[in-house]
Amino acid sequence: xxxxxxxxxxxxxxxxxxxxxxxxxxxxxxxxxxxxxxxxxxxxxxxxxxxxxxxxxxxxxxxxxxxxxxxxxxxxxxxxxxxxxxxxxxxxxxxxxxxxxxxxxxxxxxxxxxxxxxxxxxxxxxxxxxxxxxxxxxxxxxxxxxxxxxxxxxxxxxxxxxxxxxxxxxxxxxxxxxxxxxxxxxxxxxxxxxxxxxxxxxxxxxxxxxxxxxxxxxxxxxxxxxxxxxxxxxxxxxx
Numbered sequence: 055x056x057x058x059x060x061x062x063x064x065x066x067x068x069x070x071x072x073x074x075x076x077x078x079x080x081x082x083x084x085x086x087x088x089x090x091x092x093x094x095x096x097x098x099x100x101x102x103x104x105x106x107x108x109x110x111x112x113x114x115x116x117x118x119x120x121x122x123x124x125x126x127x128x129x130x131x132x133x134x135x136x137x138x139x140x141x142x143x144x145x146x147x148x149x150x151x152x153x154x155x156x157x158x159x160x161x162x163x164x165x166x167x168x169x170x171x172x173x174x175x176x177x178x179x180x181x182x183x184x185x186x187x188x189x190x191x192x193x194x195x196x197x198x199x200x201x202x203x204x205x206x207x208x209x210x211x212x213x214x215x216x217x218x219x220x221x222x223x224x225x226x227x228x229x230x231x232x233x234x235x236x237x238x239x240x241x242x243x244x245x246x247x248x249x250x251x252x253x254x255x256x257x258x259x260x261x262x263x264x265x266x267x268x269x270x271x272x273x274x275x276x277x278x279x280x281x282x283x284x285x286x287x288x289x290x291x292x293x
Contacts, residue, residue: 071097074265074272077108079124079180079255080210081147081229085284086122089275096268104179104210112137112260119269122257122276124180124211124229129256141256144276146291148230149184149251151243152218159225159243162192166199173214173223176207181214184251185227191249215240229253231289254293 074096078086083102090098101108105123109132112121121138123129129141153159165172175182189197205223208214215232217223219239233242257276259269275281277293286292 071095072265072268074098074120074268075101075118076120076122076272077101077103077111077118077260078120078122078257079103079105079108080212081124081181081232082122082255082285083212084235085288085290086281088287089279089281089284093268093272093275095271096265098272102210102212104175104181106176106178106180107209117260117262117264119260119263119265120257120272121260122255122273124253124255125183126254126256127183128180129258133258137261138258139261139270141258142273142277143254143256143293144273144282145255145285146293147253147255147289148291149181149188149227149245149253150230150233151225151245152215152228152233152236152240153225153243154218154221155238155241157224157241161243162188162200162245162249163196165203165225166196167203170203171205171222171224172200172203173206173208173217173226174201174204175211175214175227176209179208179210180253181211181227181229182207184253187251188227188245188249234289255290 080102105128109128132138174185211228214226214228218226233240257273263269
């Protein structure tokens, strides 16, 4: 509903500027809000949700101008289906365990404790896929015991953060940038190098976009420009 409403805005309003609709993974909310406010030559309308939900909307016929995902798999699939231009990899991130500041969780094994309330992303969204990749690398049945503690499978990373900051969960897998954005409400427990997944973001111009030239400029700016600077400031890494 939120995505459809955002796209509907692209065709109405009194501004003389062209409307540029950007569908982006919710983990990029703060930096894209910051860098898109005065995009040259267009009024940028941002629509945030899980990368899989946004891809599904495009497959159903909605046409934002830009699609930016928290993985490369979904943009590559849309490209092969003829729905997206060649994807551009523009940023990296780091998966961590997020906990309240007073938590005694120190490592993944602690997440298998009986009674611990874990919140994770659903299997189809990148944050959930990365989480399950980590759990599959743990020894023995540790990953299965951790997964059994999951009390919620959220459609995007904002849902995970909300559960944690509202006290509904004891721990969750999120990106390190989400912990940074939460300020003193959350603490990050880093994963060992052998467990860390490669978290890469990619974007492209949606086929049939109303503003293809401006969409290309926006995508380019994710790698070099105001949006690239905003992403770096928020803690995203270079590809």
